[in-house]
Amino acid sequence: MPPGQGVPPPAGPEAATFGRRLAARTIDYVLVVIAAAAFFVIMAVVTVALTGSDRTTDAEGALWSLLFLFGWGLLLFFYDWLYLVTWGRTLGKMMVGIKVVSAADGGRLSQGQALGRSAFFGLPQSLPALGHVFTLAESMAALGDRRNRSLHDRVSGTVVIRT
Numbered sequence: 001m002p003p004g005q006g007v008p009p010p011a012g013p014e015a016a017t018f019g020r021r022l023a024a025r026t027i028d029y030v031l032v033v034i035a036a037a038a039f040f041v042i043m044a045v046v047t048v049a050l051t052g053s054d055r056t057t058d059a060e061g062a063l064w065s066l067l068f069l070f071g072w073g074l075l076l077f078f079y080d081w082l083y084l085v086t087w088g089r090t091l092g093k094m095m096v097g098i099k100v101v102s103a104a105d106g107g108r109l110s111q112g113q114a115l116g117r118s119a120f121f122g123l124p125q126s127l128p129a130l131g132h133v134f135t136l137a138e139s140m141a142a143l144g145d146r147r148n149r150s151l152h153d154r155v156s157g158t159v160v161i162r163t
Contacts, residue, residue, distance in 0.1 A: 013161040016098040027092030073126030081118035117156035
């Protein structure tokens with residue numbers, strides 16, 4: 001091995017680059033924002049149709065405000081978890097040609113791996129600003145790993161590969 005180079009990555013599927021992972025996550029965020037906006041519009045229409053009034057109580061307004069402010073992480077958690085446990089990839093990952101697999105054997109994720117990975121990535125984002133900073137920092141950990149694994153990959157025993 002030439003001097004100045006680190007340990008070579010293990011043989012097997014090629015690890016996804018940070019750029020591909022970022023592109024996939026950007027696509028996923030856009031899709032989740034569209035789904036959330038559609039949900040809020042549909043719920044507003046349904047609420048008006050059922051009550052016959054476009055006015056809400058203070059409690060209803062507070063509930064919708066809390067959901068809007070703190071529901072993002074929960075929405076991301078469910079989005080990631082359901083796609084990962086079903087197909088091993090989200091829609092964004094499908095579009096850029098990457099997949100999440102078990103780091104141990106390169107096989108399908110277990111329910112626990114998908115749940116843990118999604119929780120570690122998504123749920124901190126329920127805290128406005130601070131949660132996003134945490135997620136950014138833990139995702140940037142991929143830049144210092146020879147297999148391009150973020151902290152949520154390391155904790156859950158997963159790796160993202162090109163397909």
